[in-house]
Amino acid sequence: MPRERSRPGSDVAWALALAAVLAVVAVVFVARPFLRDPAPASDQLDELAPEARQRLALAEERDRALAALKELEFDHRTGKVSDVDYRAQVGPLRRRAAEALRALERGEQPGHERSPDHGQRVS
Amino acid sequence: MAALGRAALLLAFGLIAYALIAGSYAAWKRRRRLALSAQNALIAAFPATLVAAAVLFVALGRRDLTFAYVAQHTSHKLPLGYALSAFWGGQEGSLLLWLLILSGYAGLAVWLNRRSRDLVAWTVPVFALVASFFAFMLCFVSSPFNVAPAPADGAGMVPSLQNPYMLAHPPMLYLGYVGLTVPFAFAMGALLSGRTDERWIVATRRWTLAAWTFLGVGQLIGSHWAYVEIGWGGYYAWDPVENAALMPWLAATAFLHSVMIQEKRGMLKVWNMVLVALAFNLSLFGTFLTRSGVIDSIHSFSQSPIGGWFLGFLVLMVVLSVALIYWRLPLLRTKTRLESLVSREATFLYNNLLLVALCLTILWGVLYPVLSDAVRGETRSVSKPYYDFFLHTFGLPLLLLMGIGPLVAWRRASLRSLGKTFLIPFGFAVITGVVLLALGFGSSWPGLLTYTFSAFVVASIALEFVRGRAATGSVVRLIGRNRRRYGGYIVHAAVVLLAIGIAGSSAYQTVREQHLRPGQSIEAAGYTLTYRGSTDVRGANYTGFRALLSASGHGEHFNLDPGMNDYAIEGPSNEASIYHDPRSLGDVFTKAQLVKGNVIDLQVLVKPLVNLIWAAGFVFVLGALIAMWPDAVEQRRLAARYAAGAVPAGL
Numbered sequence: 206m207p208r209e210r211s212r213p214g215s216d217v218a219w220a221l222a223l224a225a226v227l228a229v230v231a232v233v234f235v236a237r238p239f240l241r242d243p244a245p246a247s248d249q250l251d252e253l254a255p256e257a258r259q260r261l262a263l264a265e266e267r268d269r270a271l272a273a274l275k276e277l278e279f280d281h282r283t284g285k286v287s288d289v290d291y292r293a294q295v296g297p298l299r300r301r302a303a304e305a306l307r308a309l310e311r312g313e314q315p316g317h318e319r320s321p322d323h324g325q326r327v328s
Numbered sequence: 329m330a331a332l333g334r335a336a337l338l339l340a341f342g343l344i345a346y347a348l349i350a351g352s353y354a355a356w357k358r359r360r361r362l363a364l365s366a367q368n369a370l371i372a373a374f375p376a377t378l379v380a381a382a383v384l385f386v387a388l389g390r391r392d393l394t395f396a397y398v399a400q401h402t403s404h405k406l407p408l409g410y411a412l413s414a415f416w417g418g419q420e421g422s423l424l425l426w427l428l429i430l431s432g433y434a435g436l437a438v439w440l441n442r443r444s445r446d447l448v449a450w451t452v453p454v455f456a457l458v459a460s461f462f463a464f465m466l467c468f469v470s471s472p473f474n475v476a477p478a479p480a481d482g483a484g485m486v487p488s489l490q491n492p493y494m495l496a497h498p499p500m501l502y503l504g505y506v507g508l509t510v511p512f513a514f515a516m517g518a519l520l521s522g523r524t525d526e527r528w529i530v531a532t533r534r535w536t537l538a539a540w541t542f543l544g545v546g547q548l549i550g551s552h553w554a555y556v557e558i559g560w561g562g563y564y565a566w567d568p569v570e571n572a573a574l575m576p577w578l579a580a581t582a583f584l585h586s587v588m589i590q591e592k593r594g595m596l597k598v599w600n601m602v603l604v605a606l607a608f609n610l611s612l613f614g615t616f617l618t619r620s621g622v623i624d625s626i627h628s629f630s631q632s633p634i635g636g637w638f639l640g641f642l643v644l645m646v647v648l649s650v651a652l653i654y655w656r657l658p659l660l661r662t663k664t665r666l667e668s669l670v671s672r673e674a675t676f677l678y679n680n681l682l683l684v685a686l687c688l689t690i691l692w693g694v695l696y697p698v699l700s701d702a703v704r705g706e707t708r709s710v711s712k713p714y715y716d717f718f719l720h721t722f723g724l725p726l727l728l729l730m731g732i733g734p735l736v737a738w739r740r741a742s743l744r745s746l747g748k749t750f751l752i753p754f755g756f757a758v759i760t761g762v763v764l765l766a767l768g769f770g771s772s773w774p775g776l777l778t779y780t781f782s783a784f785v786v787a788s789i790a791l792e793f794v795r796g797r798a799a800t801g802s803v804v805r806l807i808g809r810n811r812r813r814y815g816g817y818i819v820h821a822a823v824v825l826l827a828i829g830i831a832g833s834s835a836y837q838t839v840r841e842q843h844l845r846p847g848q849s850i851e852a853a854g855y856t857l858t859y860r861g862s863t864d865v866r867g868a869n870y871t872g873f874r875a876l877l878s879a880s881g882h883g884e885h886f887n888l889d890p891g892m893n894d895y896a897i898e899g900p901s902n903e904a905s906i907y908h909d910p911r912s913l914g915d916v917f918t919k920a921q922l923v924k925g926n927v928i929d930l931q932v933l934v935k936p937l938v939n940l941i942w943a944a945g946f947v948f949v950l951g952a953l954i955a956m957w958p959d960a961v962e963q964r965r966l967a968a969r970y971a972a973g974a975v976p977a978g979l
Contacts, residue, residue, distance in 0.1 A: 216329055216331070217331045220329060220330075220331040220332030220335065221331060221332075221335065223332055223379075224331075224332055224335030224336060224339065227335075227336065227339060227375070227376060227379060228335075228339050230372075231339060231343060231369075231372040231375075231376060234368050234371075234372050235343065235346065235365050235368045235369045235372060236365065237364075237365070237368060238360075238361040238362075238364035238365045238368065239361055239365065242361060245360070245361065247360075248359055248360050248361055249358055249359075249360060250354070250355070250358040250359060250360045250363055250445055250446065250449055251360070251445045251446055252358065252446050253446060253523065258523075258525070261525050261527075261969075261970075262525060264969045265525060265526055265594065265969070266594065268965065268969065269591070269592060269593065269594060272592060273592065273738065273739070276592075276738055277737075277738070277739075279796075279799065280737050280738075282799040283792075283795035283796055283798070283799045284748065284749070284795060285735070285736075285737050285745065285749055285795070286737045286741075286745060287742060287744055287745045287748070289742065289744070290737070290740075290741070290742050290745055294739060294740075
C-alpha cells in the first residue's frame with residue numbers, strides 16, 4: 206500500500222520556499238562578478254593580441270618539432286626507423302625546432318601582452 | 329514535490345537563458361564581468377537541475393502516482409531499482425537526464441578552463457544554446473512534473489527493461505552522447521573567438537576520450553542486455569536506435585585519430601572541426617531518433633510532440649556548425665602537407681576515410697525508410713545484408729589498418745624499414761590464415777579474414793610492446809612515457825577481441841530448433857541437450873515457466889532453464905538461458921516456448937567465442953583509462969605554453 210502523503214498545501218509551501226532560497230542563492234552567485242568588483246579599472250575581456258597569437262603558433266610549432274624529434278629518436282631506437290631514414294629526417298626536424306625557438310626568442314620583448322590563458326590549469 | 333521540481337526546472341531554464349543571452353553579448357562586446365556572470369549562471373544551472381532530478385528520483389522511489397510520469401512508468405510492485413531506472417525509461421525523464429548531465433559537464437568544463445577567458449567567453453553561450461533547448465522542452469513541452477489524480481496502480485515497466493543492465497546502459501549512453509557536447513562547444517567557441525590554435529583541443533582531449541569511452545561501454549552493455557534479455561540470440565540487430573549510438577562513436581573515433589595529426593603536424597584543422605560537429609550532431613540525431621518515433625525501433629517511443637522541436641533544433645545546430653566552419657575557413661587552412669602516402673599520418677587519414685564512410689553508409693541506412701517514404705510514398709528499409717556488406721567493406725580494411733598503423737613511422741617510411749617491421753606480423757598472420765583454412769574456417773571468408781587480420785594486429789601490437797620495452801627497460805616505464813600511444817594500442821587489442829568475438833559468434837554459429845517432449849534430446853555443434861520437463865516460477869510481479877534441460881558436450885555437463893515470464897501488468901517476456909563454456913569462450917544459448925501441454929519449442933544457438941565481445945569491454949576501459957590518465961610532464965609543458973603567452977618556457 207502507498208504510504209500516506211502530507212497535505213498538498215504544505216507540500217507546495219515548503220517546495221516554493223526551497224525554490225525561492227535556491228533562486229536567491231543562484232542570483233547572488235550570478236551577480237557575484239559585479240558585487241565583488243563594482244567599479245573596475247577595466248571591464249575589458251582579455252583577448253589574444255595578434256603578436257600573442259603569433260607567439261602561440263610558434264610555441265605550438267616548437268612543441269610539434271620537439272615531439273617529432275623525440276618520436277623519431279624513439280622509433281629509431283626500437284628499429285622502426287632505419288639509420289638511413291633517421292639521418293634523412295633528423296636534420297630538417299632539428300632545423301625546424303631551432304627556427305621556432307629562435308623566432309620565439311626574437312618575439313620575447315619586455316612588457317609583452319600577457320595571454321588570457323595566464324595561470325591556466327590545463328585539463 | 330512536483331511544484332519544487334517545476335520551480336527548479338524554471339530556475340535552470342532562466343539561468344541557462346541568461347547564460348546564452350548575456351554570455352553572447354559579453355563575448356561580442358568584450359565585457360569581462362558580464363562574461364563571468366554568464367559563466368556563473370551556466371555553473372549554477374547544474375544544482376538547479378540536480379534539485380529537479382532529485383525530486384523525480386524521490387517520486388519514483390516512493391511510487392508517487394500523482395506524478396503522471398511515475399504512473400506511466402512504474403507500478404507498486406515494481407522493485408525499487410527498476411522504479412528508479414524509470415528515470416531514463418521515459419521521454420521526459422530522459423530529457424531531464426540529458427539536461428542534468430549537460431549542465432554538470434558544462435559547468436565543470438567551463439570552470440576547469442575558466443582562465444582561458446577569451447575562449448571560454450564564447451564557449452559558454454554555445455553550451456547554453458544546447459542546454460536551453462532541453463530546458464525549454466522540459467519546462468514547456470514535455471515536463472516530468474505533470475500531476476494528475478493517482479490511479480490505483482501504475483502502468484508498470486516494459487518487461488525487457490526490468491534487467492540490471494538497464495540500470496547502467498542508458499546512463500552510460502547519455503554520458504557519452506552528452507559528453508560530445510563538450511568538444512563541440514569548445515570547438516565552436518574557438519571558431520567564434522578566432523582562437524583556432526590547439527587550446528580547444530587541449531581543453532577537451534580528456535572530455536572527448538571520456539565521452540567516447542562511455543558511448544562505447546554503453547553500447548556494449550546494451551548489446552549484452554539485448555543478448556541476455558531480448559532472447560533472440562543476437563547482440564546487435566542494426567536497429568536504428570542502436571545505429572544512432574554507433575554513428576557518433578564512429579565519428580568520435582575518427583576525430584580521436586585525426587586530432588593527433590593536428591597536434592603532431594598542425595594539419596587537418598578543418599577536418600577536425602567537421603568531425604567534432606558531425607559527432608555532436610549525430611548524438612543529437614540519436615536522441616531525436618529515440619524520442620521522435622519517426623523510425624520504427626524497439627527502443628523508440630511512440631510518436632511524440634517533441635519530434636518536430638528536435639528536428640528543428642538539429643537543423644539549427646547543423647546549419648550553425650557549417651556556417652561557423654565556413655566563416656573561419658581562412659583561419660583553419662594550414663600550409664603543412666602530407667609528406668608521404670606511406671606514413672603514420674597517412675594511415676590515420678585512411679582510417680578516417682573508412683570510419684566516416686562506414687558512419688555515413690549507416691546513416692543512409694537509417695534514413696532510407698524516411699527518405700523512401702518522402703520521395704516514393706512507400707516505406708522501405710534496408711536490413712542486415714546491407715549493413716553487413718558495408719561492415720565487411722569498410723570494417724575489414726579498418727581492422728587491417730590497426731595493425732599497419734603502429735608499424736609505420738610518422739612523416740614517411742622507406743620500403744626497407746617497412747619490410748623489416750612488417751616481417752613478423754605478416755608472417756604470423758599468413759601462418760594463422762593457412763592453419764585456419766586447413767581447419768575448415770574457409771566456410772566464411774569474412775570470418776577467416778577477420779581472424780587473419782586480427783592475428784596481424786595482435787602481432788603488430790605485441791611487437792610494439794616488445795621493442796618499446798627493449799628500448800626503455802620496462803613496460804610500466806614504456807606506458808608511462810607515452811600513455812596515449814600505448815593506451816591506444818590496448819584499445820586496439822580490445823577491438824581485436826571484439827572483432828574475433830563477432831566473427832566467431834556470427835560467421836561460425838550453429839542454430840538448431842525443434843519441438844521436444846520430456847525425455848527427448850536435441851544436438852547442436854557437439855552439445856546434446858535433453859528436455860527433462862517444465863516447472864512453474866513466481867516472482868514479485870510475474871509468474872512463468874522454465875524448461876529444465878540437462879546438457880553435455882565437449883567434456884562439459886551443465887543444466888539450462890529457458891522459459892517465459894508473464895508480468896502481471898506488462899505482459900509476457902522471453903527468458904533465455906545461457907551456458908558460458910569456459911574452454912571455447914563460447915555460449916550455448918537456449919530459449920523455449922510452451923507449445924502444448926508439456927511440449928516445448930526449443931531453440932539452441934551455439935556461439936563460439938562470443939564471450940570475447942564482453943571481455944573486450946574490460947580491455948577497452950583499461951586502454952581508455954591509460955590514455956586518459958594525466959601525464960604530469962605534458963601538463964607542465966602545456967601549462968607553460970599557455971601561461972606564458974607563447975614565450976619559450978624553459979626550453
